[in-house]
Amino acid sequence: MPRSGTSQGIVRAGIVRGGLVRAGIARAGLAALAVAAAVASSSVAFAQSADDIAAGRQLFLQKGNCQACHGWAGDGRKMDSQMPDGANLREIPLDREVLIKTVKCGRPGTGMPAFDRLAYSDGRCFGLKLSDLRARGLEMPDAPATLAANEVERLADFLFAKVVGKGPIDHAACVDFWGSDVETCKELKK
Ligand code: HEC
Numbered sequence: 001m002p003r004s005g006t007s008q009g010i011v012r013a014g015i016v017r018g019g020l021v022r023a024g025i026a027r028a029g030l031a032a033l034a035v036a037a038a039v040a041s042s043s044v045a046f047a048q049s050a051d052d053i054a055a056g057r058q059l060f061l062q063k064g065n066c067q068a069c070h071g072w073a074g075d076g077r078k079m080d081s082q083m084p085d086g087a088n089l090r091e092i093p094l095d096r097e098v099l100i101k102t103v104k105c106g107r108p109g110t111g112m113p114a115f116d117r118l119a120y121s122d123g124r125c126f127g128l129k130l131s132d133l134r135a136r137g138l139e140m141p142d143a144p145a146t147l148a149a150n151e152v153e154r155l156a157d158f159l160f161a162k163v164v165g166k167g168p169i170d171h172a173a174c175v176d177f178w179g180s181d182v183e184t185c186k187e188l189k190k
Contacts, residue, residue, distance in 0.1 A: 048157050054179070056158020059151055064103075064115060065144035066155075072184075073177060074163040084111025084141065089163050096156055099164070101125075103152050108138035117146035 060066045060074070069086030071077035076088035094102075105125035106114030114120065120130040133140070147155070162177050169177070174185035 048161065050179075052154055052157050053161050056154040056156070057162070057177075059147065059155045060158060060163075063145045063151070064147060064155065068144065069111065073169040073174070074159065075169055086111070089159060090166050090168065092164070094164055096160065099159065100152055100156050103147070103155060104149075106140050106143070108133050108136075108140055111141055113141045113143035115143045115145070115147040115152065116149075 061072060066074070066086070067078075068080040069078050069083045070089055071079060071086070074089035075091075076086055078086055102112065104114065104116035105119050106112045108126070108128070114125065116125070119125045120128055120133060123129060166173055166176075169188070171185055171188040174188050175181050178185060
């Protein structure tokens with residue numbers, strides 16, 4: 001697993017904590033690794049500011065245009081009828097690592113595009129290159145944009161805070177999604 005959630009967490013925690021975490025790993029090996037992972041995940045949680053969430057929402061709605069296929073709320077009610085039917089992300093139990101990989105690599109042979117610019121150039125996605133996809137007849141739509149690794153992280157922060165596992169979109173979930181009682185949410189009030 002080259003890019004596990006844990007190793008990314010450690011890198012981020014390393015930045016926050018000035019390398020202390022990594023030094024610990026070097027000295028005490030596996031036991032320290034477990035501790036470092038725990039520290040890392042708590043730091044990552046703290047690092048999720050309201051700004052990060054807002055940036056992730058903007059990527060979801062605008063640059064990544066995920067809403068075209070998944071709906072603005074990620075519930076699968078797509079905004080563009082010409083687009084493939086995106087999955088309902090609110091109901092699907094996803095782990096962060098799987099979600100990040102899905103966004104970067106897409107799902108070959110389905111309507112889910114790959115957002116990593118280099119996804120099928122060097123084998124980083126499932127060990128496949130563009131020529132392998134073609135040879136296997138695995139089509140994929142072009143992504144609306146490419147996303148850098150840190151943008152995919154922001155997207156994941158946002159999706160886990162506001163979408164994944166949050167159930168159907170009712171008035172409360174809508175206000176939580178947008179951060180205030182916007183017009184769209186007022187329509188959901190009974
Ligand atoms: C062109 C349409 C399209 C766009 C744009 C799109 N998706 Fe998808 N997405 C799909 C489809 C179709 C599936 C279902 C794939 C399958 O059948 O497994 C999917 C599946 C997924 C899944 C996997 C859900 C599961 O079943 O485990 C995730 C996560 C996901 N999309 C996230 C995103 C995010 C985040 C974006 C924006 C960066 C995005 N998608 C943009 C069409 C799209």
